[in-house]
Amino acid sequence: xxxxxxxxxxxxxxxxxxxxxxxxxxxxxxxxxxxxxxxxxxxxxxxxxxxxxxxxxxxxxxxxxxxxxxxxxxxxxxxxxxxxxxxxxxxxxxxxxxxxxxxxxxxxxxxxxxxxxxxxxxxxxxxxxxxxxxxxxxxxxxxxxxxxxxxxxxxxxxxxxxxxxxxxxxxxxxxxxxxxxxxxxxxxxxxxxxxxxxxxxxxxxxxxxxxxxxxxxxxxxxxxxxxxxxxxxxxxxxxxxxxxxxxxxxxxxxxxxxxxxxxxxxxxxxxxxxxxxxxxxxxxxxxxxxxxxxxxxxxxxxxxxxx
Numbered sequence: 001x002x003x004x005x006x007x008x009x010x011x012x013x014x015x016x017x018x019x020x021x022x023x024x025x026x027x028x029x030x031x032x033x034x035x036x037x038x039x040x041x042x043x044x045x046x047x048x049x050x051x052x053x054x055x056x057x058x059x060x061x062x063x064x065x066x067x068x069x070x071x072x073x074x075x076x077x078x079x080x081x082x083x084x085x086x087x088x089x090x091x092x093x094x095x096x097x098x099x100x101x102x103x104x105x106x107x108x109x110x111x112x113x114x115x116x117x118x119x120x121x122x123x124x125x126x127x128x129x130x131x132x133x134x135x136x137x138x139x140x141x142x143x144x145x146x147x148x149x150x151x152x153x154x155x156x157x158x159x160x161x162x163x164x165x166x167x168x169x170x171x172x173x174x175x176x177x178x179x180x181x182x183x184x185x186x187x188x189x190x191x192x193x194x195x196x197x198x199x200x201x202x203x204x205x206x207x208x209x210x211x212x213x214x215x216x217x218x219x220x221x222x223x224x225x226x227x228x229x230x231x232x233x234x235x236x237x238x239x240x241x242x243x244x245x246x247x248x249x250x251x252x253x254x255x256x257x258x259x260x261x262x263x264x265x266x267x268x269x270x271x272x273x274x275x276x277x278x279x280x281x282x283x284x285x286x287x288x289x290x291x292x293x294x295x296x297x298x299x300x301x302x303x304x305x306x307x
Contacts, residue, residue: 003215003293007300015303017097019295024092027288028084033077034280035084037064039145041273042241061276080144082160087137095130095187096292099195102126119196127191131184136176138183140164142244171248179244182254186236190281193229198222198289215290222289226282234277235270 011019028035040058058064068076102125106118131138140163147156157163167175201221202213211217243257251257261269 003290004297004301006213007297009300009303011296011300013098013101015296015299016100017093019292019299020095020097021089021093022295023288023292024088024096025085026291027284028081028088030287031280031284032081032084033065034061034276034283036068036077036079036145037061038273038276038280039142039241039245040064040068041276042238043146043245044272061279064276079147080141083137083141083144083163086160087134087141090137091130091134092288093130094133095126095191096195096288098126098129099123099191116196119199120192123192123195124188126195127187128184130191131180131187135180135183136164136167139167139176139178139244142241143167146241146245175248178246179240179254182236182240182243182257186233186240189236190229190233193232194225194285197228198225198285201225215294218290218293219286222285223282225289226285227278229285230274230278230281234274237277238270238272 037058041061041064044058058067065077099122103114103118103122106121107114140157140160143156143163144160157166164176171178198221201224202217205211205217205221206213211220239254239258239261242261243251243254246257251260265272
């Protein structure tokens, strides 16, 4: 057996909530450069107002990472990390930590098993609520990650707190919630792709007795969840990233951003940055779910000792 064994008493909802936030931060620390590369590739070639031509061109995941290190320094790979960790402490805690509890609310009383509809509804619900709470942190994270791709090298913000303050002052409070609707759509899809797929794969592996409920099983289920989530969510993710990074007045709404993208790049533009998206989301899921399962078990096993 690898890792901690499942405790006899399952973790409480509070333990899952805290474990999810911590696991999300651990996963972000491990995969943040890939997320930054994904953002840079997604906004590359974007038509800006006024029209400008960026002198930096990114080619592939490794090419993007090496170009960033060469032109901006290694620290650029973790630009926006503070906002990213703030995002995970609220975002992952809600959408992942509360998934099981919400799933039980949608499950009819007396039912032996949770149906697919209840799983999908739970994924959509926790994903939407998480976005509503964490959207400002996501906007700031994307702005920092994209800042080095601007034609002028001057930083947009001096720090994370300054970014929140500046966006609120120049764009209004609504600026901090820019792109909320496409982000809700994206995260509802990703939440269903990740959590429901992980839930189903893990259950199937355990029922077939192919694996035991431990790290190897969590790894396989998380990898499958990451791939599924990337395939279904990439189009919404590209639109969300461009709309969040847009200057005021560049797009009327998320739909106009989508139409501009399709006119400029065609349907293939919806999958810009797919490889780094999968590398990032796949590895993020593996690190997050393995950490999440082990953190839950650590807290559940430690509870009797602390009582």
